[in-house]
Amino acid sequence: MQGDTVVVTANRTERKLSNVTVPVNIINAKQLQQTGSLRLTDILKEQPGLTISSGFGAGVQLQGLNPDYTIILINGEPLVGRTAGVLDLNRIALGNIKKIEIVKGPSSSLYGSEAMAGVINIITDATTAIPLQASLRYGTYQTLDAGINNSIATKSIFYQGFYNYYSTNGYSIRPNSSSRVTTPIDRFTTNQQFKVNLSDNTNLALGLRLTDEKIQNDISVSNGGTTITSNGKEHNTDQNFNLTLNHRFSNSLKTSFRGYSTEYNSKQDLVTVTGSPYYDLLNHLFQRIENQTDWSINKQLNLQIGAGSVWEGVKSTRYDSEKVRKNNSIQYGFTQLEWDANKKLIVIGGLRFDKNEAYASAFSPKISALYKLTTKQKIRFSIGEGFKAPDFRQIYLDFTNAAAGGYSVFGTAQAQQVIGQLQTMGQIGALYDNYYQLKALKPEYSTGMHLSWDYEPTVNSLLSVQVFRNDISNLIQVQQVGAYITGAQIFSYLNIGRAFTQGVEIEAKQKIAKNLIVSGGYQYLETGDKDQIAHIKAGTVYTRDANGYSRLLTLSDYVGLPNNSKHKAQLKLSYYKTNGFFANVRALYRSQWAVNNTNGNEVYDNGDEFAKGYVSVSSSVGKDYKNGFSVQVGCDNISNYIDASNLPNLPGRTYFATIKYQISKK
Amino acid sequence: MKKSLQSIALIIVLATSVIACSKSDTTTVLPVTAVTVRDIPADTVVGLSSQGMPITNGIYTFYSLEKNALVPNTDSASTKWDIAFMSTRILTNGGTSGVGLGGAFVYTGLFDDLKTISTDSVFKTDNAPTSYAITTGSGKGWYTYDQLTSLITPLAGRVLVIRTASGKYAKMEITCYYKGGTTLPASATDMDKLTKQRYYTFRYAYQPNGTKTF
Numbered sequence: 001m002q003g004d005t006v007v008v009t010a011n012r013t014e015r016k017l018s019n020v021t022v023p024v025n026i027i028n029a030k031q032l033q034q035t036g037s038l039r040l041t042d043i044l045k046e047q048p049g050l051t052i053s054s055g056f057g058a059g060v061q062l063q064g065l066n067p068d069y070t071i072i073l074i075n076g077e078p079l080v081g082r083t084a085g086v087l088d089l090n091r092i093a094l095g096n097i098k099k100i101e102i103v104k105g106p107s108s109s110l111y112g113s114e115a116m117a118g119v120i121n122i123i124t125d126a127t128t129a130i131p132l133q134a135s136l137r138y139g140t141y142q143t144l145d146a147g148i149n150n151s152i153a154t155k156s157i158f159y160q161g162f163y164n165y166y167s168t169n170g171y172s173i174r175p176n177s178s179s180r181v182t183t184p185i186d187r188f189t190t191n192q193q194f195k196v197n198l199s200d201n202t203n204l205a206l207g208l209r210l211t212d213e214k215i216q217n218d219i220s221v222s223n224g225g226t227t228i229t230s231n232g233k234e235h236n237t238d239q240n241f242n243l244t245l246n247h248r249f250s251n252s253l254k255t256s257f258r259g260y261s262t263e264y265n266s267k268q269d270l271v272t273v274t275g276s277p278y279y280d281l282l283n284h285l286f287q288r289i290e291n292q293t294d295w296s297i298n299k300q301l302n303l304q305i306g307a308g309s310v311w312e313g314v315k316s317t318r319y320d321s322e323k324v325r326k327n328n329s330i331q332y333g334f335t336q337l338e339w340d341a342n343k344k345l346i347v348i349g350g351l352r353f354d355k356n357e358a359y360a361s362a363f364s365p366k367i368s369a370l371y372k373l374t375t376k377q378k379i380r381f382s383i384g385e386g387f388k389a390p391d392f393r394q395i396y397l398d399f400t401n402a403a404a405g406g407y408s409v410f411g412t413a414q415a416q417q418v419i420g421q422l423q424t425m426g427q428i429g430a431l432y433d434n435y436y437q438l439k440a441l442k443p444e445y446s447t448g449m450h451l452s453w454d455y456e457p458t459v460n461s462l463l464s465v466q467v468f469r470n471d472i473s474n475l476i477q478v479q480q481v482g483a484y485i486t487g488a489q490i491f492s493y494l495n496i497g498r499a500f501t502q503g504v505e506i507e508a509k510q511k512i513a514k515n516l517i518v519s520g521g522y523q524y525l526e527t528g529d530k531d532q533i534a535h536i537k538a539g540t541v542y543t544r545d546a547n548g549y550s551r552l553l554t555l556s557d558y559v560g561l562p563n564n565s566k567h568k569a570q571l572k573l574s575y576y577k578t579n580g581f582f583a584n585v586r587a588l589y590r591s592q593w594a595v596n597n598t599n600g601n602e603v604y605d606n607g608d609e610f611a612k613g614y615v616s617v618s619s620s621v622g623k624d625y626k627n628g629f630s631v632q633v634g635c636d637n638i639s640n641y642i643d644a645s646n647l648p649n650l651p652g653r654t655y656f657a658t659i660k661y662q663i664s665k666k
Numbered sequence: 667m668k669k670s671l672q673s674i675a676l677i678i679v680l681a682t683s684v685i686a687c688s689k690s691d692t693t694t695v696l697p698v699t700a701v702t703v704r705d706i707p708a709d710t711v712v713g714l715s716s717q718g719m720p721i722t723n724g725i726y727t728f729y730s731l732e733k734n735a736l737v738p739n740t741d742s743a744s745t746k747w748d749i750a751f752m753s754t755r756i757l758t759n760g761g762t763s764g765v766g767l768g769g770a771f772v773y774t775g776l777f778d779d780l781k782t783i784s785t786d787s788v789f790k791t792d793n794a795p796t797s798y799a800i801t802t803g804s805g806k807g808w809y810t811y812d813q814l815t816s817l818i819t820p821l822a823g824r825v826l827v828i829r830t831a832s833g834k835y836a837k838m839e840i841t842c843y844y845k846g847g848t849t850l851p852a853s854a855t856d857m858d859k860l861t862k863q864r865y866y867t868f869r870y871a872y873q874p875n876g877t878k879t880f
Contacts, residue, residue, distance in 0.1 A: 115761070407813060430803070483803055542776070542823025548841030548867070550776055550822040596815055596852045600822035609852055645853040 008076070009101040009121040011338070011348070012110045012155060013294050013304060020105075021348050021368035022382045023466055027100040034574070034582055036620045036634040038102075038137070038145050038166070040092040040122070041649065046570055046586060048521030049104060049505050053563060054649045057088025063104060063468055064501030064527045064564050065117035069388055069446075071107075073121040075207065077242050078114070079311075080286045081264025085391065091211055091238060093189045095135065095147035096162035098125040103491050105468065106386025106448040109350040109366035112332060116386030116446045119469070126151070126158045126193035126205065132663045139656030142169040158195040164188070170216075171651045183234075187213035201248040211238040217268065230278065232270035239263050252296040258308075261287045280324050283315040286391075303340040304350075307331075314392040318399040326396045328358035346370045354387075358395060358440045362387040378454045386448060390441035394476055394493045406488040409478065412441050415492040419482060429485035434494060438481065442495050446472040460511035469502040496591060498530035499561060520571040527560035532603045543607050544599045557605040559594050565613070567591040580624035587617045595646055611646035615639060622658070632658040698871045698880050700777070701734055705845055706866040708751035720860055726750040726757065731828065731836045745831035753864055754809055754818060754843070756800045759831035761791030763798075766831025770799035772807055777839045777869070780825050784817040789814045789829050800826055808840055815852040816859050818843045828870075835878050838870035839875035 005028075010020040017024060027043055037043040044060050045052040049051040051061040059067025068085035071078055072092075079087055092643040100122050107115040133149040144167050151160040170184040192208040215234040240262040248254040263285045270278035290308030297303055310332070313325040336350035366384030375377060390412075397411040398418060410418050415438050422428050452466035475497025482490040503526055535541050536553055543553040568591045576582045596609040617639050622632030633656070640653040685689035704796040708727050711720040728737040730748035737747040745766040759766035769789035773780055790799040809820050826838040844850050845865040850858055871880050 480805065487803060489804060538773075542821075542843070544822050548847065549869070550824070550839065552776070552823075596812070596817075597810075598817070598819055598849055598852075600810065600819045601825075602810075 007101050008123070009073070009103050009119055009354045011291065011304075011336070012076075012306075016217050019346060019369040019370065019379070021346055021380055023104045023380060023450055025102040027102070029098055032094050032097060032100075033632075034139075034584055034620065034622070035586065035618075036092055036622075036632060036658065040089040040094060043094070043100070044089065044120070044508075046572075047102065048507050049523050049568075050102070050648060051565065051568060051590065052089075053086070054647065057086050058090050058649050059081060059086035060089060060120065061563070062102075062117040063470065063503065063505075063523075064525045065446075065470060065472075066563075068391075069114065069117040069386075070116040071111055071119050071534075073111075073119065074173070074209065074240065075123060075242070076121060077240065077258075077260045077288075078111075078286070079238070079240070079264075080262055080284045081236075081238060081266065081282070081390065083266075083282070084393070091187075091213070091236075093145075093147070093164040093166065093187075093211075095164050095189075096128075096149045096160065096191055096509075098123050098128060104466075105382055105450045106364070106366065106384040106446055106470075108362070108364035108386040109152075109384055110336065110350045111573065112330070112333060112352060112354050113362070113387055113389040113443065114474075116388050116444070116448075124160070124162070124191060124193065126160045126195045126207075127153060128160065130662060130664060133660070133664075135658060135660040137656055137658040140654035141171045141651065143167070143654075143656070149571055150483075153425070156197040156503070158193075160191075160193045162189075162191040165188070171501040183218070184216040185213060186215075187211065203246050203403060204243075205244040207240070207244075209238075212236075217270070222379075225347065230270040231626075232268055232278075234266070234268045236266045236657065237264070237653070253293070255291065255293040258290045258292070259288070260290075261285075279317060281315065281317045283325075284312075284314045285314075285325070286310065300340050302340075304334075304336040304338075306335070307333040314396070318393070319396045319411075320398045320418075326392055328392075330357070330358060331355045344372045356389060359390050359440060362389070362443045362445075376456050380452045380454070383396075383447070383449045386446040387443040389443045389449065390476055390493070394441055404442070406484065406486060407491065408484075409491040412438055412493055415481065419490065422484075427484055428490075429483045429487065431482040432480065434479055435481040435492075437494060438492055441476060441493060442474050444472060444474045444476055448472050458511075460509070460517060462507065462509040464505075464507040465505075466505040467503075468505070470500060472497075472499045472501075496531075499528065500530060501525065501527045501561075501564075515576055517574045517576075518572070520569065522569040523567070525564055525566055525568070527564045528558070529561060529603070533558065536603070541601055541603055543601055543605055545613075550600075553601065553603065553605055557607070559604045559606060559608070562594045562597075562604050565591045565593045567613075580626070580630070582623070583619070583621040585617065585619045587615060589613070589615045611643060614641045614642050614643065614647075616650065628662045628664065630658075630660045630662070632660075634658075696843060699871050700869045700871040702867070702869040703729075703734070704844070704847055704867045706751060706868075708737075708864045708866055709753055710864045711860050714860075722753075722864075724752075726752045728764060731830055731838075731870060732832065732834070734872075736781065748830040749828060749838075751866055754811075755802055756808070756826070757792055758799045758828060760829070761799065762794040763792040764831065767833040768799075768831050769829040771827050772800060773827050773837075774823055775825060776823060777825050777837060777871075778832070780827070780837050781880055783827055783835060783837075785878075787827065789827075809843065812852075816856075817852065818863065819849055830872075833880075834873060834876050835871040836870050837880055838868055840866060840868040842867040 005017045006014050007017050007024050008014050010022050010024050028418045041052050041058045044050050049063050053059045053061050060070055062070045072087050103119040107119045111119055119444050130151055135147045138147040147164040149162045166187040168185050184257045189211045197203045209584050213236045217232040217234045224608035242259045242260040244256055261592050266282040268280040288310045292306035295303045295438030312329040313327040315322055315325045332354040339347045347369045349367045353363050355361045364385045368382030371379045395411045395413045397409050401409040429465045448470045450468045455463045474495045476493050476495055477497050478491050479494050480489050481492045504524045507521045511517050536555055541553040542550045545551050572586045574584045591613040592610040594604040598609045599607040616638040624630040636654050642652050692846040694799040709722045711722055713721045715721055728750045730737050748759055758768035758770045760768035769791045771790055792798045805812035808824050809818050811818050820840040828836045845862040847867040873880055
């Protein structure tokens with residue numbers, strides 16, 4: 001039963017799903033296998049409330065909030081290396097994953113910055129008892145995925161080694177175009193995990209993860225209509241190393257020391273057809289030490305106290321010097337108290353304080369509660385503060401795009417100094433009012449509220465309804481602060497925006513016949529920029545009618561934030577037999593979303609350009625044999641839906657076949 | 667001398683006839699009607715260089731609002747034209763741009779709502795290359811430029827209030843910058859974005875009687 005599943009992300013400690021106070025979705029290894037998912041994006045897009053965005057890699061939007069606002073963890077440790085705020089989830093291979101936990105709502109009280117919309121924690125497990133597993137998959141666009149996972153488990157030593165090689169020839173879904181939407185990639189991932197039980201109460205765990213990818217990147221840059229084609233090579237590496245010492249003093253007191261170091265390095269070399277070279281480097285180093293102590297004070301009270309220190313630095317060619325690392329250090333402390341009031345009620349309060357060197361500190365409280373109406377019905381409520389620290393780019397960027405019109409973007413730490421210098425050199429044509437408002441950035445804040453009702457009448461049926469609202473303030477937005485004498489624009493960042501997202505999520509599962517389960521999800525989402533709404537109400541926002549003539553914009557024309565669909569739904573039919581045969585059909589629907597502002601105002605409204613709503617259907621069939629072999633074939637995007645401009649990550653119809661061999665421990 | 671006396675006499679005759687006319691007609695002030703002008707080229711792209719850069723002739727297109735007609739470039743030093751277009755820049759016939767009395771300002775609001783130019787409105791004149799009566803730059807005057815899509819969109823709710831070369835008044839709303847009167851979609855080809863741009867579609871109303879009322 002789902003409720004007995006143990007989750008770790010919601011409380012930062014192990015709890016039964018039926019006892020956590022916040023909404024959690026779990027994707028287990030079996031689901032990953034049966035959908036034939038290869039990369040993290042493949043499976044996340046089929047989850048309720050989640051949308052995969054494109055642009056700077058594939059990121060995940062959670063309940064209408066952009067990819068910057070969801071923290072991605074592997075075994076509780078954050079991944080770094082975001083481009084324009086987006087962490088490319090295609091980087092993450094799924095071969096050795098035990099499960100993925102998705103916590104919705106602000107969780108900064110436990111995880112700090114970025115855990116504003118939610119947390120996605122990918123959990124691998126060194127103690128998985130599979131001595132050997134090997135898989136080979138081949139599919140359309142010469143997409144190859146080969147993986148080996150081996151583990152050794154004795155009474156006191158556990159080892160798991162995972163190796164994955166992925167390569168694809170990429171694809172171009174624009175007719176007559178030489179530039180590929182997804183570029184040819186060679187990617188190698190390994191994950192090595194050791195765990196030693198030093199005594200009955202003490203263990204030491206060591207984890208090492210490495211991803212190395214080479215991308216053949218031929219891109220085209222448009223400059224006022226002129227296209228410059230460049231041939232490029234991109235090389236990205238992502239290394240994570242963690243060491244954890246766990247000690248149990250007694251049944252009621254345990255502590256863990258964690259050390260973590262991760263480095264993301266991205267290097268792009270581009271040579272344009274006209275011969276001008278271009279070189280781009282990003283190096284992000286993140287190191288952290290942390291202690292967390294869990295104390296069961298009595299049967300009703302559980303206390304958690306933690307503290308840690310982060311040192312973080314970024315080097316980039318897009319800053320003033322690629323040789324100088326820009327640094328930030330963070331000291332933080334957090335605490336959480338769980339009160340199991342009685343058999344029906346659990347209340348959890350938590351707070352965290354992050355003291356930052358490079359920008360303002362943040363204080364994140366949260367309170368949540370679970371009330372079991374009956375054994376089958378639960379109500380959960382949570383309210384919490386989330387924050388997202390300004391990222392290095394917003395502080396230190398020093399970038400002029402020579403290829404596209406010569407515009408510049410300067411981070412707040414650079415802007416006034418650099419623009420001042422340019423001014424003395426006589427290169428500045430105009431400075432706007434907001435240039436004089438530039439100052440040290442503050443974190444972005446959100447207040448999130450979640451209320452959900454879960455009804456689980458039997459093991460094979462479930463109904464869950466969730467209402468959510470997020471209010472975000474201090475949004476950091478890129479703004480034009482001036483112009484060169486050539487007219488080229490100069491941008492920087494200001495804490496100016498206020499926005500909200502709110503909606504309803506429904507999930508349901510029902511066994512409709514022997515061996516057949518239908519499950520589905522639906523999300524209704526509303527978003528908006530509060531300042532824009534105020535301007536519309538004040539009658540200062542205009543739009544155009546069918547003749548192209550201006551008219552006043554009304555609130556009913558307003559569609560909110562771009563890239564958000566009002567409706568999203570997924571439906572899955574899953575058939576299985578006890579002899580190991582399985583088959584599934586999955587449909588995904590997303591309604592239209594605004595992509596471009598085309599009618600001459602700063603807001604997104606009904607007169608703007610939308611990406612069309614679409615349905616994509618995928619299916620796979622397979623069988624697990626008793627001798628350890630399993631085979632699977634599948635077809636993704638059967639309906640062959642393509643929208644090259646707005647869905648570059650959705651290739652047309654693709655096929656795959658997988659063969660897998662597994663030695664299970666007797 | 668004789669000629670100028672004649673023209674003064676002519677002006678007096680004309681002026682009295684206008685007064686006479688308006689006297690007899692005081693109850694019906696004819697509203698000016700708006701006309702729409704389509705696809706006025708504004709230094710359009712004529713080809714590509716070997717480097718792939720767009721080539722244009724670098725010339726303005728001159729227009730008379732009074733006559734609702736194009737004016738040949740040979741008349742650029744006259745008062746025959748009221749406005750001139752070159753890419754996103756719009757000149758008025760005055761200041762550093764011309765010999766006329768022209769000037770302009772950008773009014774925020776609706777074309778139909780602008781019935782009278784308020785007496786405290788300040789008309790600016792061109793002072794090339796530092797400033798123009800119709801402010802240049804994305805989001806500053808009459809248009810925005812989207813870096814990602816490379817598209818120019820006229821700002822909604824902007825009316826160009828223009829003083830003509832002869833000192834009369836007109837109001838003007840630009841509706842499109844692309845050939846055919848429809849802004850291209852973001853997915854349009856780079857070649858289309860290049861060659862179909864720089865075509866103005868606008869509507870305007872010209873008040874020939876010299877008042878600031880439309």
